[in-house]
Each structure stands twice: as C-alpha cells, then as structure tokens.
Amino acid sequence: MRTGLLGALGWSAAAVLGVLGVAAFLLVLTPAKDAALPTRNKYGLVFDAGSTHTALYIYRWPVDKENGTGIVSQVEACTVSGPGISSYADDPAGAGASLKPCLDKAMKIVPIEQQRDTPTYLGATAGMRLLREQNSTKADQVFAEITKAIGEYPVDFRGARILTGNEEGSFGWITVNYLLETLVKFSFTGQWTHPPAEDLVGALDLGGASTQITFLPGTTTEDSSTRALLRLYGTNYSIYTHSYLCYGQKQALKMLVASLHQGNLSSQHISHPCYPSEYQENVTTAELYNSPCVHAPNTSSPAQVLTVTGTGDPVACSIAVQKLFNISCGANRTCGFNGVYQPPVRGQFFAFSGLYYNLHFLNLTGVQSLSTVNASIWQFCNSSWEKVRKEFPTMNRTHLRDTCAASTYTLSLLLQGYKFNDTTWPNIHFVQQVANVDVGWTLGYMLNLTNMIPSETPQRVIGLQRSNWIAATVLLAVMLILIFCLLTVTCCQKNLSGYERV
Incomplete structure (x- = not known):
C-alpha cells in the first residue's frame, strides 16, 4: 500500500510538471505587444530652409520599430526668425547665427545622452536654387557658415544641401x-x-x-x-x-x-x-x-x-x-x-x-x-x-x-x-x-x-515581455525541484520494493 502511495505521488508530480511546462511554454510565446514597459525613443532633426523662412522639425520614434509605419511623431516645430537663408548671400554668418535659437530649443527636448546620436539635416529648396544660379560662390559661403554653426552643437550633423x-x-x-x-x-x-x-x-x-x-x-x-x-x-x-x-x-x-x-x-x-x-x-x-x-x-x-x-x-x-x-x-x-x-x-x-x-x-x-x-x-x-x-x-x-x-x-x-x-x-x-x-x-x-x-x-x-521571462524562469525552477522530488520518490519506491521481497 505504501508503494502504491508513492507511485501515485510520482504520477501526480509528473502531471503537475507537465502543466507547469505547458504554462511556461505559453508564457514565452506571448508577443511583446502586450508589454507595458516604457520604450526608448530616438530623435531626428530636419531644417526646412525655404525661400522665405526656415523651420526646424524635431521628430521622435520608438527605437525598436524603425521599420514600422505611422510611428514617427513630431515633437516640435520651431520657426527660425528672419528670412530664408538665401537672403543672407551678403551676410553668410548671419544665416548660421539665425539657426541657433531653434537648435538651443532642440537641445532642451532631446535627452543629453542621445544628442550625439541624433541625425540632423538641413535641406534647402528653391530659394537656394536661385541663389546658386545667380552666384554659386555666395551659396557655398552660406552653407559653410551653416555647417559651422550646427557643428557647435552635440548632434550627428549629416550635412546641408540643396x-x-x-x-x-x-x-x-x-x-x-x-x-x-x-x-x-x-x-x-x-x-x-x-x-x-x-x-x-x-x-x-x-x-x-x-x-x-x-x-x-x-x-x-x-x-x-x-x-x-x-x-x-x-x-x-x-x-x-x-x-x-x-x-x-x-x-x-x-x-x-x-x-x-x-x-x-x-x-x-x-x-x-x-x-x-x-x-x-x-x-x-x-x-x-x-x-x-x-x-x-x-x-x-x-x-x-x-x-x-x-x-x-x-x-x-x-x-x-x-x-x-x-x-x-x-x-x-x-x-x-x-x-x-x-x-x-x-x-x-x-x-x-x-x-x-x-x-x-x-x-x-x-x-x-x-x-x-x-x-x-x-x-x-x-x-x-x-x-x-x-x-x-x-x-x-x-x-x-x-x-x-x-x-x-x-x-x-x-x-x-x-x-x-x-x-x-x-x-x-x-x-x-x-x-x-x-x-x-x-x-x-x-x-x-x-x-x-x-x-x-x-x-x-515577435519579442518577449520581461515579465514573461521572469514568470517562465520561476516555473522552470519549480519544474527542476519537482523533477528532483520525482527522482527521489522513484528511488525510494525501488528501495521499498527490494525490502519487501527480502
């Protein structure tokens, strides 16, 4: 009777072990979209250097979804004071200086630890196309001063172009x-x-x-x-x-x-x-x-x-x-x-x-x-x-x-x-x-x-939730303990059977 009891305990432990294994497996397969953990963001800066004015757009997106869609959000739009950069043909340093207030604003928005990795661009449109036709040297001087000004900020500046x-x-x-x-x-x-x-x-x-x-x-x-x-x-x-x-x-x-x-x-x-x-x-x-x-x-x-x-x-x-x-x-x-x-x-x-x-x-x-x-x-x-x-x-x-x-x-x-x-x-x-x-x-x-x-x-x-990994790890630990107990019970059962035959 004692042997039967131990056998029943062994089968019960095996059943529990199976249930826990299935639970751990399901937890691990739960997709990350249900996770509520905060997502780290990336930032990008783009200057729109138009013919009449310049504006800086600050964008943000979740770092783990760069290839997704509809995920980029606009954090801020900053209008640069003064006319478009092509108007600074005779004062190229003024073009660079005009951008600094908006760059200062961006530095207050983008976290300090991410600023050096923030891609920054300046794209110029028809105003600079016309200036380049009139005087390409002056257009180059404007871009040189802009590059110099943006270069004073801790961003990943990837160039200015028309x-x-x-x-x-x-x-x-x-x-x-x-x-x-x-x-x-x-x-x-x-x-x-x-x-x-x-x-x-x-x-x-x-x-x-x-x-x-x-x-x-x-x-x-x-x-x-x-x-x-x-x-x-x-x-x-x-x-x-x-x-x-x-x-x-x-x-x-x-x-x-x-x-x-x-x-x-x-x-x-x-x-x-x-x-x-x-x-x-x-x-x-x-x-x-x-x-x-x-x-x-x-x-x-x-x-x-x-x-x-x-x-x-x-x-x-x-x-x-x-x-x-x-x-x-x-x-x-x-x-x-x-x-x-x-x-x-x-x-x-x-x-x-x-x-x-x-x-x-x-x-x-x-x-x-x-x-x-x-x-x-x-x-x-x-x-x-x-x-x-x-x-x-x-x-x-x-x-x-x-x-x-x-x-x-x-x-x-x-x-x-x-x-x-x-x-x-x-x-x-x-x-x-x-x-x-x-x-x-x-x-x-x-x-x-x-x-x-x-x-x-x-x-x-499909990623995995951190909470799911923790739960799965706990369940696996419990499974290991049950396996140890099951082996112990099995050994005890064999020993008792040997004693009864003697």
Whole structure:
C-alpha cells in the first residue's frame, strides 16, 4: 500500500510538471505587444530652409520599430526668425547665427545622452536654387557658415544641401502617404499588408519660389524627367513629379507686378487689380527686378521709382494672373503649363504649405464647392484697403495686401496650371497636418536618409515581455525541484520494493 502511495505521488508530480511546462511554454510565446514597459525613443532633426523662412522639425520614434509605419511623431516645430537663408548671400554668418535659437530649443527636448546620436539635416529648396544660379560662390559661403554653426552643437550633423525640385516633390509625397499608412499597414492578423494603389494620394506643394505636383498616374509617364522610381516596403512605384521654379508664391507675385509694369513701360505708375482699392506704395525698379525669375527691360533705370496703386478688380486680377501661365500644349500631348508634360490628375490630393494657408485665411479649406470658393475670393478682392484693414486690424500689412493676389494665384495654379476642374476639385484636401505632423518634404527626407522606410517589407519580429521571462524562469525552477522530488520518490519506491521481497 505504501508503494502504491508513492507511485501515485510520482504520477501526480509528473502531471503537475507537465502543466507547469505547458504554462511556461505559453508564457514565452506571448508577443511583446502586450508589454507595458516604457520604450526608448530616438530623435531626428530636419531644417526646412525655404525661400522665405526656415523651420526646424524635431521628430521622435520608438527605437525598436524603425521599420514600422505611422510611428514617427513630431515633437516640435520651431520657426527660425528672419528670412530664408538665401537672403543672407551678403551676410553668410548671419544665416548660421539665425539657426541657433531653434537648435538651443532642440537641445532642451532631446535627452543629453542621445544628442550625439541624433541625425540632423538641413535641406534647402528653391530659394537656394536661385541663389546658386545667380552666384554659386555666395551659396557655398552660406552653407559653410551653416555647417559651422550646427557643428557647435552635440548632434550627428549629416550635412546641408540643396534638394532638386523632383526630390522635394517626391519626399512630400512620401510624407503624406507614410502618415496616412497608404504605403504599408500592419494588420490585425499580425502581417504587413499593402493597401491598394487607389488609396495612395497625390501631393500639392506651394513654397515661396517653387511649386510641386506629385501623384501616381494612371498610365506610364511619357517624359522620364518627370518620373521618379521608388521602392518602398517591397513595392515599386513610378510616380509623376515636377517642380516649377519661379512659380512659388513670392516669385509669382513679383512676376505679376513686373508684367503689369511692362504693359506700360512709359509710365511710372502701375495699376494693380489684385491690390485692394486705395492701396498705394512706391517701389524702385531695382527692387522689382532683383530676382532671376523676373527679367528687367533694357530701358529701365534701377533707381526709377514706381508708384503702385491698387484697383480692387477681381476680374482684371484673374486675367492678369492667368497670363503668368502658358497653358498651350503640343499636339497629342497633355501638359500642365509652360509646355511641361503632365498626365491627367488622378485620385485624391493633399494640398499643403502655401496652398493651405492662402485658402485657410479666407476659411475656404473645408469641403466646399468651387463656385463657393470663387465667390468668396471675388468678394474679398472687391474690397477697399480701408475695409480690409478694419476687418483684419492685426494682420501683417504685406500679407493683407497680397491676400487677393495669393488666393487668386492659388486658384489659377490648380485650375489653369494643374488642370483640376469642377469634377476633380472636391478631390483636393487642404491640410496643414496629418496625424499631428506638419505635412511637407522634411519627414520624407529624414525617413529616406535614415533608411526608416526599407526597400523590402519588414518581417514581423515577435519579442518577449520581461515579465514573461521572469514568470517562465520561476516555473522552470519549480519544474527542476519537482523533477528532483520525482527522482527521489522513484528511488525510494525501488528501495521499498527490494525490502519487501527480502
């Protein structure tokens, strides 16, 4: 009877041992996504050195999910005081000094122990492209002073350079689709999936000196100069992208005033239909023609003073703005404007930067019909200078003066330039942010340079929770003790059996 009891104890111990083994096995296989432990973050800094201003964007992401999607968050955006870096052509040291307040702010955000590992970039766009065309030596001096200034900070500075127009457009497209998770998405089944191509959205960008349009066309892009080939998350994309230099808002409005002047060179007076009626200012010929985007007539004297008077005429304003675009296309060819090839616009588009701000000021960024947008712009353009100043007393004088011209230019660019119409207008979404991140080229630029968007679809790696490892270790220790007890019981059982036979 005693032998039977010991045998039963042995079988009981074996059963408990099996249960504990299964429990330990299940605990070890529990995926890490259920863990509640804090995640260590990495940081990245990107300067957007535009033609009119510079901004620093501070990004953060979990260090163990670099190949994931929708995981980069914007911690802060710092606007640099003063104009764009191209304006410091005659004071290159000033360009470097202007960045320091935002860098000081970044150093208070990025943990000290991580600063030296924080990738930092500066990308310059159309303003520096124009300066390089005018004087490449001055452009190099500006970059040298910027590199020197950033080099004084404990960051991993990876250089300053000028983006091409197509890069600017492509990185903006990557940013929008990355944030919308239309490139790749992690499904509830635990697998990476590629949303259908129809979910991809186009990107429309308007800066101070250039404008970009980028989208996935319905057919193969005929002109290789407007084609960008990307491989993202294991999928190839052939996107259409083009950047129009000199058609950013600041340069376009300068071209507008110059064209009005050239319409009557014998006069020292310029009637401007896009400026509010009763508005008046003086400008020298040198100021008007100080850009490579605007060609001065041979007969003009740089010191000549011109008087610009607003007439507040929305019809004449629209006609004058449309003359900036050459919308004729060659035979059997579709184009945007100025003879540049462009396939028909297709799908949804996100419009940001100047396109958003120009319409946001007039509360026109919501889902509204094109006729409503036209009517609102027409009403504002028909206002007097006295009326708009009373309505917007705190608004910057230059911004208020240019509102009619800028909003009219936005419409003409989208309709006459990019060939949107009544049917496709509702497909344009005017946004400043997506998923609480400012939309622009900077995020796509950083994602590309840090290889955070792999060329192949990432494999799902299941980690283990620290708590699960501890629990499994305890269970394994208990199992070892039970094994020892089981062996002891077995030995005792054999000895007792031997005694009984004697």
